[in-house]
Amino acid sequence: GNSVTQMEGPVTLSEEAFLTINCTYTATGYPSLFWYVQYPGEGLQLLLKATKADDKGSNKGFEATYRKETTSFHLEKGSVQVSDSAVYFCALIRAGAGSYQLTFGKGTKLSVIP
Amino acid sequence: DGGITQSPKYLFRKEGQNVTLSCEQNLNHDAMYWYRQDPGQGLRLIYYSQIVNDFQKGDIAEGYSVSREKKESFPLTVTSAQKNPTAFYLCASSIGEKAFFGQGTRLTVV
Numbered sequence: 001g002n003s004v005t006q007m008e009g010p011v012t013l014s015e016e017a018f019l020t021i022n023c024t025y026t027a028t029g030y031p032s033l034f035w036y037v038q039y040p041g042e043g044l045q046l047l048l049k050a051t052k053a054d055d056k057g058s059n060k061g062f063e064a065t066y067r068k069e070t071t072s073f074h075l076e077k078g079s080v081q082v083s084d085s086a087v088y089f090c091a092l093i094r095a096g097a098g099s100y101q102l103t104f105g106k107g108t109k110l111s112v113i114p
Numbered sequence: 115d116g117g118i119t120q121s122p123k124y125l126f127r128k129e130g131q132n133v134t135l136s137c138e139q140n141l142n143h144d145a146m147y148w149y150r151q152d153p154g155q156g157l158r159l160i161y162y163s164q165i166v167n168d169f170q171k172g173d174i175a176e177g178y179s180v181s182r183e184k185k186e187s188f189p190l191t192v193t194s195a196q197k198n199p200t201a202f203y204l205c206a207s208s209i210g211e212k213a214f215f216g217q218g219t220r221l222t223v224v
Contacts, residue, residue, distance in 0.1 A: 032211050041217075041218075042217055042218070043118075043120075043204055043206075043215035043216050043217045043218050044157075044204065044206075044215040045215070046212070046213070049211075051211075089156065089157065093211050100145065100208055100210060100211050100213070101147070101159060101162060101172075102147075102157075102159075102206075102213060104149075104156040104157040104158075105156055106154060106155060106156035107154075107156050107157075
């Protein structure tokens with residue numbers, strides 16, 4: 001079946017440090033890949049997505065490239081801020097029978113300290 | 115404002131009682147979903163509905179029930195058969211691959 005494995009946290013970085021959160025997936029066919037972010041006490045927000053191989057999703061300084069050869073979608077940011085502290089989820093869509101069900105990784109908690 | 119509303123934000127119930135979590139959307143989306151979030155577990159799919167009066171079990175449906183009598187509403191009932199009901203519950207709706215999430219309900223069973 002489909003699954004997502006992401007780097008376990010928590011991750012603690014100093015402000016302006018470089019961030020990488022690893023994500024790999026197992027899926028049949030060609031899934032679309034997503035990163036969602038969850039701020040404390042809130043629901044999830046879509047951060048970025050990529051729908052086919054070699055696509056790069058980007059938003060708010062975050063980037064991730066869909067690598068089919070390594071089945072990966074690692075999240076990166078060049079310089080993190082305190083406001084980036086949140087839980088980040090890698091996910092894929094398994095489309096079937098007209099529905100688009102998300103399969104999530106376990107989440108990586110990021111804390112950025114001043 | 116268009117969006118998904120979950121209520122209440124915090125809910126406390128005694129063990130053995132059924133409890134219903136509300137989820138309403140005004141985005142005119144056909145598909146709606148319920149996820150359960152536990153620390154270190156990510157989000158797991160409980161039930162989903164692609165259209166009014168139809169719903170399907172997700173990966174962890176045991177001990178839960180849903181209804182979809184209106185397009186806008188997809189309530190989740192946590193029954194006494196659910197062995198570990200304390201969790202954070204998230205509702206979502208989607209159009210194609212684009213999903214929108216509510217703010218969540220934290221259920222604590224004491």
